[in-house]
Amino acid sequence: MTFKPFHHLTLRVSSIKRLGNAIVCLELEDPDGWELPPFTAGAHLDLHLPEAGVRQYSLSGDPAVRNRYEIAVRRIGDGRGGSRWIHDRLSVGDVVYSSLPRNHFSLGPAYAEYILIAGGIGITPLRSMTFELGRAGKPYSLWYCARDEAHAAYVDELRARVPRERLSLTFTGPEQSARLDFGALLREARADTAVYCCGPSTLMNAVREATRHWPQEAVHFEAFAPACAVEPGAEHAFEVELARSHRTISVQEGQTILQALREHGVEVESSCEAGVCRACKTDYLDGLPVHRDLVLSVDERRTSMLICVSGCSSKRIVLDR
Numbered sequence: 001m002t003f004k005p006f007h008h009l010t011l012r013v014s015s016i017k018r019l020g021n022a023i024v025c026l027e028l029e030d031p032d033g034w035e036l037p038p039f040t041a042g043a044h045l046d047l048h049l050p051e052a053g054v055r056q057y058s059l060s061g062d063p064a065v066r067n068r069y070e071i072a073v074r075r076i077g078d079g080r081g082g083s084r085w086i087h088d089r090l091s092v093g094d095v096v097y098s099s100l101p102r103n104h105f106s107l108g109p110a111y112a113e114y115i116l117i118a119g120g121i122g123i124t125p126l127r128s129m130t131f132e133l134g135r136a137g138k139p140y141s142l143w144y145c146a147r148d149e150a151h152a153a154y155v156d157e158l159r160a161r162v163p164r165e166r167l168s169l170t171f172t173g174p175e176q177s178a179r180l181d182f183g184a185l186l187r188e189a190r191a192d193t194a195v196y197c198c199g200p201s202t203l204m205n206a207v208r209e210a211t212r213h214w215p216q217e218a219v220h221f222e223a224f225a226p227a228c229a230v231e232p233g234a235e236h237a238f239e240v241e242l243a244r245s246h247r248t249i250s251v252q253e254g255q256t257i258l259q260a261l262r263e264h265g266v267e268v269e270s271s272c273e274a275g276v277c278r279a280c281k282t283d284y285l286d287g288l289p290v291h292r293d294l295v296l297s298v299d300e301r302r303t304s305m306l307i308c309v310s311g312c313s314s315k316r317i318v319l320d321r
């Protein structure tokens with residue numbers, strides 16, 4: 001196993017459950033049995049996977065359980081290799097290295113009600129939220145769609161634990177003919193209600209569209225897969241002006257802003273480099289960004305961009321850095 005130097009936690013795989021061919025559920029513990037650092041619902045771990053690099057996985061378990069973390073991983077045959085490595089190479093007893101839990105998708109406490117919408121393996125952070133909301137006595141509804149039960153996780157556990165009136169399971173079939181009607185579900189924008197959505201881009205785009213009339217700060221998205229089915233590199237060369245450091249840097253065709261800044265010695269924080277984790281979120285002051293992430297809200301996109309994937313349709317973009 002290749003040692004990755006930037007980790008904070010050493011975790012031992014204590015359980016692996018296979019759900020059909022597509023999904024594995026893992027439990028991770030401290031190798032010496034100590035309590036693990038706390039997390040809040042919606043948090044993820046950056047796992048450092050040998051041969052595959054750093055990958056983000058949402059914590060799916062109950063935040064009140066302190067002696068194990070739970071994650072679920074769908075096998076993505078044509079992905080970047082992280083899920084294949086977990087499915088094919090990881091065994092009970094193996095050690096993995098991880099960041100501390102980080103949360104960009106936390107539950108806002110100020111709402112009277114919560115609508116949770118999950119697609120496929122996107123159930124993971126929302127399952128964690130059901131524990132937290134249930135304990136706090138907050139009303140919520142969980143709308144979970146997947147192609148079929150083999151492409152869904154925790155279905156039996158959700159059926160057994162979540163009150164029936166709060167759980168809606170939709171299996172769309174291979175043609176996706178039984179899709180949820182988000183227009184009807186989200187027609188009424190309610191000021192006291194928050195929406196949390198995690199799933200594939202088609203589902204998140206449908207929810208984004210159906211919530212355009214909602215207060216944008218009440219609508220939250222988390223991507224579970226890299227946003228870049230699109231190539232993240234620039235389609236044409238442009239210039240990045242760094243307003244605070246008074247520098248101008250050229251981004252070449254095929255390059256990302258992040259790569260160009262690094263090439264010129266500018267230090268930029270990053271993690272997933274796939275438009276998912278927000279670590280590289282940067283405010284822009286001028287220019288026309290092309291947003292390629294799946295996680296920023298409409299409001300956030302008015303002022304910020306994720307420079308590991310997003311580009312620019314103008315000749316110049318000015319960043320607040």
Ligand code: FES
Pocket residue numbers: 269270271272273274275276277278279280281306307308309
């Ligand atoms: S590094 Fe993760 S979103 Fe840019």
